[in-house]
Amino acid sequence: MGKDVIIACDFASKKALFDFLDLFKEEKPFLKVGMELFYAEGPEIVREIKKRGHKIFLDLKLHDIPNTVKKSMSVLSGLDVDMTNLHAAGTITMMQAALEGLTRPDGTRPLLIAVTQLTSTDQERMENDLLIKEPIDKVVMHYAYNA
Numbered sequence: 001m002g003k004d005v006i007i008a009c010d011f012a013s014k015k016a017l018f019d020f021l022d023l024f025k026e027e028k029p030f031l032k033v034g035m036e037l038f039y040a041e042g043p044e045i046v047r048e049i050k051k052r053g054h055k056i057f058l059d060l061k062l063h064d065i066p067n068t069v070k071k072s073m074s075v076l077s078g079l080d081v082d083m084t085n086l087h088a089a090g091t092i093t094m095m096q097a098a099l100e101g102l103t104r105p106d107g108t109r110p111l112l113i114a115v116t117q118l119t120s121t122d123q124e125r126m127e128n129d130l131l132i133k134e135p136i137d138k139v140v141m142h143y144a145y146n147a
Contacts (some may be wrong), residue, residue: 005030046058088146
């Protein structure tokens with residue numbers, strides 16, 4: 001493969017995940033583990049997937065106070081994931097804390113990316129639910145710049 005394709009593993013259980021992964025005989029695809037699977041099976045699911053030789057994008061979209069995100073990212077870094085994310089709405093300070101927590105003592109770290117806006121959010125939801133009156137494309141670009 002010239003570029004990695006990331007397969008979303010939005011399964012509710014370890015059994016469903018491994019039934020799916022057993023279909024791959026030679027390849028070890030890059031996998032996205034989201035909240036549903038991670039919360040159902042815990043950190044051990046990540047360790048088991050890594051033992052099988054897969055790259056992992058841990059998609060938890062962390063968004064909390066900076067200290068909590070820093071400590072959480074430190075735990076996730078120890079799981080040896082290849083990529084993880086946070087929500088850029090959590091502020092620059094939170095994103096900096098995340099990067100600090102994710103960076104291991106030897107200076108290495110997984111790739112950290114930021115979600116700027118969920119695809120389920122539209123202009124109406126931003127204005128009515130979040131009280132953000134700026135155009136959604138401007139908000140997305142601002143969050144991306146901050147990230």
